[in-house]
Amino acid sequence: MKKLYHILPILLLLIGSQAFAQTPEQQKMIDKALKMRDSIMESLNLEDVQKQADQQQKRVEPDKKSSTKTSPIPTATKSEDKYWKNTLASDKDKKLKNWNKGTADLVFNYAYDSRNDKINYVKVGSIKVDGTIELNPTDKIPVLQPLNNFKNSNNFFDIHNPDAYQYSNEKAGFKLNPYLLVYQNEQQIGILTIGNSAKVTLNLLTPGDLYFGDEGYILSWVYVDEACAIKANENWSGDLSNTGNPIMVETNVVYNLNFNPGWNMVKTEVIGTYEFPNAAEEDRSRYKKHNHTSIASIPNDATYFFRWAIQY
Template structure:
């Protein structure tokens, strides 16, 4: 390849002069040069050289490094903001707030601007939780009022409810408040999912499809029951763009006089990965049942008041 370079250079120089005025002798020389060029370019050796040069050029282009696409920065996880949890027991990890009371609120005292409540347990200085509600709740609404005050907002047709002993007094909370020195410092929920235990407390997130369960406390004056089994299809969008889903909501609640535990399960999930955060998922089924006690594997979630 090196031996051809001087010759090719001379040949190219001669061809370049073809653009200027030429004598007959020069023209004849140029014709011979062009023929020689064509002859050389069509030889197997020259074709191999050209192929090698093209492959080298492609290889050099493929080795050019491009800047990687920057990854999106993960925003703060709202489900863990200001949150402490227990791990396989009833003790909050890293609790350092001292002893606190757990209270169940049942009404609002507008005259004194405070919540009326009864004590249902404690958090010890080391974070150990003791829940043992025994006090009576003095101010209750009729059970039938639940169709207008359901905190889960998952029954769309009030006619779906069936009540037994509907006039009896009733109150349900899906959380207990945490108090120190008569001041609320946070909220305690129980379940098996940090998402479910916050979604079901947040008005804009009630319809999310994150699966798991949460426990609620209910107090009733007398034995009573709430039954419902609604199959519904409609729009559950939070953003205005229609989000049509089919849901099934079951209430199978038979209460005994006094304190009861309600387990709310989110079962099945519709996912909408291209939708805005507010419409990222929807539940397929909610199932509400009464359970005899807090499940052994349940997790306690304490969220500081700053979050609310």
Template structure:
């Protein structure tokens, strides 16, 4: 490379002299230098150096291009980030966390800075999930306060709710916490879609149109019911550019005393392919209903608490 630098310097000097008026003696010197340049540039050594320099420049550009492409396409999939799932059964694939408790949280103790909860199941050391909620939930809120306690926020007019035994104690969670040695290590959701089981827990993603269902656990202290059927039209944009859509939300929930299982299903999609990613779909219908047991096609999704 030192030789290459000398050649470049020689070329600069030659071009510099050529740009000024020359005496005959100077012209002869320049012609001699040019012949020397041509002789040097045609030697095998210089040709090899120039070829190497060209290849180095080509490799540099290719490296920059590959780096640019990989950095722009390497994005974290928020739905699968820190997430593992079961596969046609109730066993988490690649579970390596040992035995852990599944708990249902019902209140927050600010003095101890901790959640209060009851145990409802376990994840065994091999990843098998066993759910058997039997414990009573000691702290409940009245069902007729459902509009303030509902995790879905999908009814726009609170007057759409109608209650039977509205003073009944009620608590709903669409997830179970996973605890190990009194420390939360993640959450467990149940449904048939990794997207739906995350979207319906995140206020900003609640209105997405990814279809599927999520299950919620509900505890009540006496028989009660809540019903609603709201047809609504309005703006559901997250980015400021209006997205006017029509939605229908149906609640048909009749609870028995103790533990109940609710299925919330997303049905139908409004598509906006040219909108920003966070506005590319909106749901057409949410349907909330009581089911007797976990469906056979349900998948269990464990989301680790770290790096969320």
């Protein structure tokens, strides 16, 4: 800066003499001086601005220190995983790990007795003292609903147009549950679901989570009194938001169910996922396809999930 201030008077003297007649050489010097002046004045102005800013910052900083208190960084708390809360899962030997409840009955509920305030059910299996699961449904279900009532009682709520259902022997008696109740001393202590995903086996039992896109499958138990079938294939597009902020998706839902008289099983698969990472937890994902098919036996990769009754 000092050097600039020493040069500036000389330049001004040269520039001031341009009002008089000048030789070409003098004019060149004056032109050069004008350019240097402009450059120097620009530099001086920028430095002045910077000085003013620095002085202003120095005045502000003490005020900030005196008026602003430093807030501690909040400690993050790990939220409990709802899919494993009060939940036990089986190993490859169909045995619940860490089971310590003694023996328990696995039952299929079919009606509610309002007069006696109790659930009517039949026993379909048991959990042994060591957590081993045994299933052998043989009893008949005494109270059934017509097959064509499925459009009003479908637990998955994934067909939007009831006319999409096609029934064979629509008056056949029918009952479907995607879970078994676990009873001990005539009291329900939990539920048992079968599938290959802790998320899917809970999502498809939870009204607000039915449309989540976590992939996997859940098995349902079905009893019918006559041979019958349910078919449907619906392509749908629209809003599946739980929060009021629209999330538009396209879904395909297929039912290809053929039942023999007695006990049957249905495999419900969630295939494909729409991810919404910036949405609220209730809208974090949506399924692309649900595929419902009849199966003859429990798949080899299936896991048994026991959830304590405290959740329900």
